[in-house]
Amino acid sequence: MISVKIPEELNMEIEELMREEKIGKNFALRKLLATALAEWKKERALKMLAEGRISYLKAAEMAGMNIWDFAGLVKEKKIVWIWGDGIIKDLNARS
Numbered sequence: 418m419i420s421v422k423i424p425e426e427l428n429m430e431i432e433e434l435m436r437e438e439k440i441g442k443n444f445a446l447r448k449l450l451a452t453a454l455a456e457w458k459k460e461r462a463l464k465m466l467a468e469g470r471i472s473y474l475k476a477a478e479m480a481g482m483n484i485w486d487f488a489g490l491v492k493e494k495k496i497v498w499i500w501g502d503g504i505i506k507d508l509n510a511r512s
Contacts, residue, residue: 455481459490467496 423431435445462480465471471479477487491498 462487463491463494463496466491466498469498473498 431442431445431449434440434449435442438445440448459480459482462471462476465479466473466476473487474484477484480487480490482490
């Protein structure tokens with residue numbers, strides 16, 4: 418079990434989510450945490466890819482996405498990366 422103090426303003430937003438989605442607080446917090454972690458994984462993978470620390474395929478895997486959805490994210494975020502011959506050309510040709 419984890420115990421966390423939540424600022425009143427944030428608590429009010431959580432309660433709004435609970436009302437709109439008709440869910441309990443535990444489920445709302447788990448849902449928000451899962452969403453935030455998924456976004457963090459994507460941002461971390463994009464950062465490491467842009468820095469040249471990991472390959473494109475490893476970044477897609479780290480982000481929890483297939484290579485084509487990840488390609489869309491890379492394009493959307495305007496991440497510049499170079500890794501291996503032909504990979505960029507192949508991805509651009511299919512987008």
